[in-house]
Amino acid sequence: MRRTFATGNFAVAEGAMTAGLRFYAGYPITPSSEIFEYLAEELPKRGGVVVQMEDEIASINAIIGASWAGAKAMTATSGPGFSLMAEAISLAVVTETPVVIVNVMRAGPSTGAPTKTSQSDVFQARWASHGDYIVPVYAPWSVQEAYDLTIKAFNTAELLRTPVILLSDATIAHLWESLTIYDRGEVEVIERKIPKKVSDEPYPPHKPDEDLVPPMPIFGAGFKALVESLLHDEWGHYSPTNSVYHSLVKRLVDKVVKRLSYVYEQETRFCEDAEVLLVSYGSTARTVYLVIKELRKRGVRAGFLRLKTLWPLDEVRIRGCCPNAKKVIVVENNIGKIYMDMSRIFRNQDVFSASVLSLELPTPSEVLEAVEPWL
Amino acid sequence: MALAMHVHPLDKHLRVKRLPTIFCSGCGIGVALSAMLRALDKRISEGSVNPNKVLWVSGIGCSGRAVLYLNYDVAHVLHGRAIPFAIGAVLANPELKAIVIGGDGDIAAIGGNHLIHAAKRNFDMVVVMITNFIYAMTGGQVAPTTPYGVYTTTTPAGNPEYPLNVIKLVGALNANYVARASVTTPHLIEQYFYKALAMRGFRFIEVVATCPEMFGRHIGLRDSVEMFGELKKRVVYRHRPSLEEAMMDWEKGIVIGEFVERNNPSFIELLRGVKK
Numbered sequence: 001m002r003r004t005f006a007t008g009n010f011a012v013a014e015g016a017m018t019a020g021l022r023f024y025a026g027y028p029i030t031p032s033s034e035i036f037e038y039l040a041e042e043l044p045k046r047g048g049v050v051v052q053m054e055d056e057i058a059s060i061n062a063i064i065g066a067s068w069a070g071a072k073a074m075t076a077t078s079g080p081g082f083s084l085m086a087e088a089i090s091l092a093v094v095t096e097t098p099v100v101i102v103n104v105m106r107a108g109p110s111t112g113a114p115t116k117t118s119q120s121d122v123f124q125a126r127w128a129s130h131g132d133y134i135v136p137v138y139a140p141w142s143v144q145e146a147y148d149l150t151i152k153a154f155n156t157a158e159l160l161r162t163p164v165i166l167l168s169d170a171t172i173a174h175l176w177e178s179l180t181i182y183d184r185g186e187v188e189v190i191e192r193k194i195p196k197k198v199s200d201e202p203y204p205p206h207k208p209d210e211d212l213v214p215p216m217p218i219f220g221a222g223f224k225a226l227v228e229s230l231l232h233d234e235w236g237h238y239s240p241t242n243s244v245y246h247s248l249v250k251r252l253v254d255k256v257v258k259r260l261s262y263v264y265e266q267e268t269r270f271c272e273d274a275e276v277l278l279v280s281y282g283s284t285a286r287t288v289y290l291v292i293k294e295l296r297k298r299g300v301r302a303g304f305l306r307l308k309t310l311w312p313l314d315e316v317r318i319r320g321c322c323p324n325a326k327k328v329i330v331v332e333n334n335i336g337k338i339y340m341d342m343s344r345i346f347r348n349q350d351v352f353s354a355s356v357l358s359l360e361l362p363t364p365s366e367v368l369e370a371v372e373p374w375l
Numbered sequence: 376m377a378l379a380m381h382v383h384p385l386d387k388h389l390r391v392k393r394l395p396t397i398f399c400s401g402c403g404i405g406v407a408l409s410a411m412l413r414a415l416d417k418r419i420s421e422g423s424v425n426p427n428k429v430l431w432v433s434g435i436g437c438s439g440r441a442v443l444y445l446n447y448d449v450a451h452v453l454h455g456r457a458i459p460f461a462i463g464a465v466l467a468n469p470e471l472k473a474i475v476i477g478g479d480g481d482i483a484a485i486g487g488n489h490l491i492h493a494a495k496r497n498f499d500m501v502v503v504m505i506t507n508f509i510y511a512m513t514g515g516q517v518a519p520t521t522p523y524g525v526y527t528t529t530t531p532a533g534n535p536e537y538p539l540n541v542i543k544l545v546g547a548l549n550a551n552y553v554a555r556a557s558v559t560t561p562h563l564i565e566q567y568f569y570k571a572l573a574m575r576g577f578r579f580i581e582v583v584a585t586c587p588e589m590f591g592r593h594i595g596l597r598d599s600v601e602m603f604g605e606l607k608k609r610v611v612y613r614h615r616p617s618l619e620e621a622m623m624d625w626e627k628g629i630v631i632g633e634f635v636e637r638n639n640p641s642f643i644e645l646l647r648g649v650k651k
Binding site: 022051058064065068071095219224225230 | 491
C-alpha cells in the first residue's frame with residue numbers, strides 16, 4: 001500500500017494495473033488521453049503491452065482479441081470515440097469477452113467541448129450498441145473511487161465474462177486528490193474461469209456452469225475455441241432459431257442480473273430521518289453532498305443517495321434506501337436522464353429533475369438553484 | 376469402427392460435424408481454403424507450425440464463413456474488424472500465428488483502414504483476401520474490386536467507379552510479402568501460403584475467386600464451369616512481377632505472382648527492440 005497524489009485518470013490507470021491489466025489499446029482523445037500516456041510509460045515495465053491503434057474501432061476490437069488470448073484488457077476514450085466503439089460492445093457481449101471500456105465524459109453533442117465536463121452520456125454507456133443486453137456501468141465520484149471502481153470493473157468483467165463500462169468525466173479525470181494504491185494481495189482481484197483441461201473429444205464450449213457463465217477457452221492453449229459473433233448455440237454454431245435466441249439472450253442478461261448484489265453499489269447518507277432525498281452520481285454528487293449539508297443546517301431534512309453503479313440498478317435497494325422521504329430530487333449534469341429511472345422506481349413519491357447543464361462541475365449555488373423549487 | 380475413420384486427408388483440420396459448407400456450387404472459397412490447408416498440413420508435419428498456436432480470424436461475408444469449419448482456435452468477428460481483433464490477440468500472446476481470411480469488401484472496404492495500418496506496421500500476421508468482385512452474401516452489390524461499368528444491384532446503371540487494386544495499395548506499404556493467386560491456380564495458393572506461413576511481418580495474399588452465383592449472374596457467366604473457364608483465360612502468371620505490372624482488369628487480364636518479398640523486422644520485433 002502506498003499513498004500518493006493523483007488525478008482521476010492516473011487513478012484509473014493505477015487501478016487497472018492493480019487489477020492485472022496486461023493489454024491496452026487506444027486512440028488519443030481528450031479528456032481521457034492521460035490514462036493512455038501513463039500506461040504507455042508504466043505498463044511495459046510490468047510486462048504488459050500498450051499500442052496506439054488507427055481509431056477507436058480498432059482499439060476496442062484489439063482489446064477483445066487480446067482478452068481471448070488470455071490478457072486482461074482495457075481501452076479508454078470519450079464520447080465521440082465511445083460512439084465508434086458501440087458496435088464492438090455487443091460483440092464483446094455475445095462472445096462473452098471480459099474487457100473494460102473507460103468513457104471519460106465530455107460535453108457533446110458531436111465534437112462538443114472536448115476539455116469540458118458533462119454527464120450527458122449516462123444512457124449511451126448503457127445502450128450504445130444494438131441488440132438486447134445488459135452491461136454494468138460504474139461511475140466514480142472521487143480520485144480514490146476512480147481507482148477502486150476500476151478494480152471492481154475488472155472483477156465484474158472477469159467474473160461474468162462481460163464488457164464493463166467505467167464512466168468517468170472530465171472533472172474526475174483532471175481532479176487532483178490523495179490516492180491510496182494497493183499491492184496485489186491487499187485487494188480482491190478476480191480471474192476468469194478457463195476450462196480445466198483440453199478435451200480429447202469435441203465439447204460444447206459455450207455451455208454455462210451453474211452461475212450461467214461458461215469457462216473461457218482462451219486462444220493458444222489447445223481448446224479449439226470458436227468465437228462467434230452470429231447467434232450461436234452451446235457449440236458455437238450459428239443457429240437462427242427461437243429456442244437458441246431465447247436461451248442465449250436470456251442467459252447473457254440473467255448472468256448479470258443474478259449477480260446484481262455484487263454488481264450494484266450505492267452510498268447513502270443522512271437517510272434515517274430524511275424527508276427529501278437527493279439522488280446524484282459521479283462528479284456532480286460532490287456538489288450535491290455539500291448542498292445537502294447546507295440544507296440540513298437550514299433545517300431541511302435532506303438525505304443523500306449516490307449511485308456508484310449506473311446500470312443495472314437494484315430497484316429494491318434504491319426504493320428502500322430512504323423510507324420516510326416524500327420527495328425525490330435527482331441532480332445531474334445533463335437534461336435529466338437518471339431522473340427517468342428514479343421516477344419509475346420511486347413510484348409512491350414525487351420525483352423531480354434538478355438538471356444542471358454546466359461545462360464545469362456544478363457549483364453549490366447552481367445546484368441549490370435547481371433544487372430549491374422542488375423543496 | 377470403419378465408419379468413424381477419416382475419409383479425407385484434410386479432415387483432421389476440419390470441424391467435420393459442420394460440413395457441408397454454405398458455399399454455392401462453383402464458389403472459389405473452398406478451393407482457396409483447401410489449398411491453404413494443404414500448405415498448413417505440410418508446415419505442421421514438418422514441425423514448423425504448432426497447430427495449438429494457429430488462430431484463424433475472419434469478419435463478415437462469404438469468405439468470413441470459411442474459418443468456422445476449421446478445427447483450430449477460430450474467431451468470426453465484426454465486419455471489417457478481423458485484422459484489429461487478430462492484432463490484439465497476437466500482441467497479448469505473440470506465440471499465436473494469426474491468419475485472417477476475408478473478402479475484398481471486408482478487408483479492403485469496411486476494413487480498409489485496418490489493412491493499411493497493419494501493413495504499415497508490418498504486423499505479424501497472414502491476411503488472405505479472397506476477391507470475388509462483388510458483395511455476394513448480401514445479394515450482389517458493388518464491391519471495391521467490381522470492374523467499371525458492371526451492373527450490380529446498387530449500381531443499376533453500371534458501376535461508375537474504377538476498381539481498387541489492393542495489391543498495389545498493400546505493396547506501397549511495409550508488408551513483407553505481397554502475392555496474388557487465383558482459384559484457377561490452386562497450386563500457387565498453396566505455394567504462396569506455405570511460404571507466407573514461415574515468414575515474419577505482414578504477409579498479404581490476394582486470391583482471385585469465382586462467384587458464378589452473384590458476380591457471374593451480373594456479367595452473364597451464371598454457369599460455374601463457364602465462369603471458371605473465363606477467369607482462367609484472364610489470369611496471367613508472371614515470375615516476380617513488379618507492382619507496376621499488378622494489373623487487375625477483367626477485360627485486359629489479371630496478373631498473378633509474387634510482387635513483394637522482403638525480410639524486414641516485424642512489428643513485435645520492432646516493439647521489443649525500441650530504444651529507450
